[in-house]
Amino acid sequence: MTALIVVAVAALVFIGWNIYVPLQRVLKGDAGKTVESAASHVSSASHAASKPSSSSGSTSSAAATAMRGIYLPGGTLTTATISQTLQAAKSAGVTTAIAELKSDDGVLHYASKISEVQNNGIVASGALDGAAIAQAITQSGMTPAARISCFKDPLAPTVMRDAAVKYAGNHSTNWLDESGNRWLNPYSATTVQYLTDLAAEAASMGFKQIYLDNVQFPSGAQNHVWYGDNLPSKESALQSFVAAVTQKVHTTGGTVTLVLPANAAVGSGQASLGQDQDPFGYGADTVSPLLTPVSLDGLTVGGTALPNPISDFGAAVSAAAQGLKTLNASKYGDMVPFIQAGTVSGSGTVTADTVNAEVSALKAAGIDHFVFYATGGYNLTGVAAK
Numbered sequence: 001m002t003a004l005i006v007v008a009v010a011a012l013v014f015i016g017w018n019i020y021v022p023l024q025r026v027l028k029g030d031a032g033k034t035v036e037s038a039a040s041h042v043s044s045a046s047h048a049a050s051k052p053s054s055s056s057g058s059t060s061s062a063a064a065t066a067m068r069g070i071y072l073p074g075g076t077l078t079t080a081t082i083s084q085t086l087q088a089a090k091s092a093g094v095t096t097a098i099a100e101l102k103s104d105d106g107v108l109h110y111a112s113k114i115s116e117v118q119n120n121g122i123v124a125s126g127a128l129d130g131a132a133i134a135q136a137i138t139q140s141g142m143t144p145a146a147r148i149s150c151f152k153d154p155l156a157p158t159v160m161r162d163a164a165v166k167y168a169g170n171h172s173t174n175w176l177d178e179s180g181n182r183w184l185n186p187y188s189a190t191t192v193q194y195l196t197d198l199a200a201e202a203a204s205m206g207f208k209q210i211y212l213d214n215v216q217f218p219s220g221a222q223n224h225v226w227y228g229d230n231l232p233s234k235e236s237a238l239q240s241f242v243a244a245v246t247q248k249v250h251t252t253g254g255t256v257t258l259v260l261p262a263n264a265a266v267g268s269g270q271a272s273l274g275q276d277q278d279p280f281g282y283g284a285d286t287v288s289p290l291l292t293p294v295s296l297d298g299l300t301v302g303g304t305a306l307p308n309p310i311s312d313f314g315a316a317v318s319a320a321a322q323g324l325k326t327l328n329a330s331k332y333g334d335m336v337p338f339i340q341a342g343t344v345s346g347s348g349t350v351t352a353d354t355v356n357a358e359v360s361a362l363k364a365a366g367i368d369h370f371v372f373y374a375t376g377g378y379n380l381t382g383v384a385a386k
Helices: 002-028 033-050 061-065 079-091 130-139 189-204 234-250 313-327 352-364
Strands: 068-072 096-102 143-149 170-174 209-213 255-261 286-290 338-340 370-373
Touching: 068 079, 079 096, 079 130, 096 130, 096 189, 096 209, 130 143, 143 189, 189 209, 189 234, 209 234, 234 255, 286 338, 313 338, 313 352, 338 352, 352 370
Parallel strands: 068 096, 068 370, 096 143, 143 209, 209 255, 255 286, 338 370
Antiparallel strands: none
16 A cells, blocks of 8 residues: 555656646746757758768868869760760869760761651761760769750751741742851741750750750841741740740750850840840850850950950950859859860860869859860860869
8 A cells, every 4th residue: 555655646746747847838938949949950950961961071062063064076976985085074073074966067966866867867977876975974973965056057958948048039949158058947947846856855865954056047148048927036036946945855854055155145146146135035044155265256345355365265264254244243153154175176275274274264253164165185184173
């Protein structure tokens, strides 16, 4: 009996204390603090878990996610060359490889399955499977991306004749520019469908980012050119095209980047090309201005001529980057400029010091993303992209 009484008293004391503590918190206005404290702890832990991990405490999240790209010309998309280029690029800190799947001459440098390009000379002889190219890039530890030359295309108009720009005096004859090249007509539904299908095919093969280049109307004198009758503005035609491609690529989880010559990116594009609008008004996810010497030559930003890019790449890129910053203050940081890092026709080769000067110029302007560009060989030894 004595033992039972002792147990009963202990139980009453325990129950009473557990009732007293919460009651006291309510009387003192502290109710909920324990719950709030726990919720705050969970929230803090969740926030910490969501931050990207880094092997170095001094590495910022922005630097960890900065895009470092390299352009792979169509002629280099062979098994042996891809491996060598990617190895050198990886050592230089590159994170994304942009394969030229469709070049300015209209050639496709992968084995496309689109019916319009089968057995007519549009696909390069011996072209690799596109998925294999994307896989090789992925296996190297980089993100696969694809570059597609759009309306500058002398080849497709010979096959898809209703997609071509025509002569005003003879709508059945393909128009030729001053260099004797045909062009795809941005107003043509066939043209838009063809290019959209190419972008969608690239995205389906594993290319996460699609770079659209030569999104413009023919350059040079356009005497006797005919695009069609009762047409909307050139700007709206290009906007509609980019919007169509972007919508299609987004369904695969990919993104679209618009490549623009430097003058269009800094707001001095030509109306005849349809590039005299806000570069961010096309509807792409981001913009890649060409800050290579050829594109910068003779460029004026804010009324000031840029330094001669051939004599000082770094100074020219710095001036152009500052111009981009001034004109696109809220968006310039998301741009992905192309800078020269090897041989380019018309501007020769560059050294590692020159490339590093270009990279430093971009970073000083707050632009942390860029693509190494060359049409010939690269010179990445001693280049630090990180």
